[in-house]
Amino acid sequence: MTPFAVLTEELSVHFGATKALDRVSARIVPGAITGLLGRNGSGKSTLLAAIAAYRRPSKGRVLVAGREPYEDPAVVAGICLLREAGDFADCSVGQILQLAASVRPTWSSTVADRLLERFKVPMRKKTTNLSRGQRSALAAVVGIASRSPLTMFDETYLGMDAPTRYAFYEELLADYSEQPRTILISSHLIEEVERLFEYVLVLDQGRLLLQESADNLRERGARVMGQSAAVESFVAPYTVVSRQSLGRTMAATIYGALAADAQASASAAGLDIESVSIQDLFVHLTADPTYDVLAAGQGTSQHSKELR
């Protein structure tokens, strides 16, 4: 099946007075793996639920494969969302798999059987008697074996130990290579999963902070260190997402494409430039601008969040 494209247009989801999502216009590239990053309460799960048609938009709309998925069974059959350790009914593992096989036109029982064995999920046990890690592993099995043209994992790793998580990533990548599909992954373990991503979306307080290819994101973050005055004049043309000063030296994290001669002019000014990991960049971009841990001390630290 052709991988699904996903578009959200000015998508808002309100819970009473709370705007869980506020005019989010996101574009998910079909056939690619996209990482959905955001702090707790940033709206990640709400966005995934709206895309999966679990939830109706308050305003704006969601388009999956060009159609609004809400109450459209033909589109919904191709959307697979696994939430945390799976919200499975109280029945046996075998019954869960039978159910998935019956509603998923793209289901592969060969893949499911092999993964169950690898993840050591007992077929006869009831879902309520599985450990949290086993339930997450079952969710991973269902997500991979469904081979749905749009597959979404919402923190599907809770309770998995590190070897099981690595096995999950390996199996997901292997099956994705064989059967390309659109995959969205939300996770807090950024350092562990960022290399899986081809694209990254960052949500912050219900708003879309950025959507970017992962490689661009890695190249766009930079930390400039050196004498405060020299750092300040170097970073003037850039978006500065964080400043930390210590005595007369300073480290500023900037976001944006560096000028071609940036490295040379930094060396000439006696400054060091180093790259910033996606996790560090994410922390700076979504930091609380009003909280300043060093305010009482000598150093100062501030964040600003005006992107684009």
Place this chain on the structure above:
Amino acid sequence: MFDGRDPIYRQIADQIRQDVVEGNLMEEEQVMSTTQYATTFRINPATAAKAFGELIDEGVLYQKRGLGTFVKLGARERLLGLRRQRYFSDVLQPALDEATRIGIPLEAIAAHLTSAASAHSEEKS
């Protein structure tokens, strides 16, 4: 592996170049597939494909339809040529800059080079 701060595709490409130069990958030898790269290092297969694309453009790798990706004949010599070209600007110049910074006169370096060169030619003869 691949935990440096450069984009991963660049790290993969550098690793393959290094393997070709050092002879760990022979000419006409098949390299791992993008899927093998993806599952072995838990990276996106598109990342490995991007590295392969760069190396194909450089004439280091080539693809045989349906069979996979291979090291091109003459790739080692081509890479060595490029590295020789860049040796003076990328390796020697920073060493000379450092010498200037910490107060080693160029004459001392020249003397060091002369004695290294004569030791080297004695070794050869």
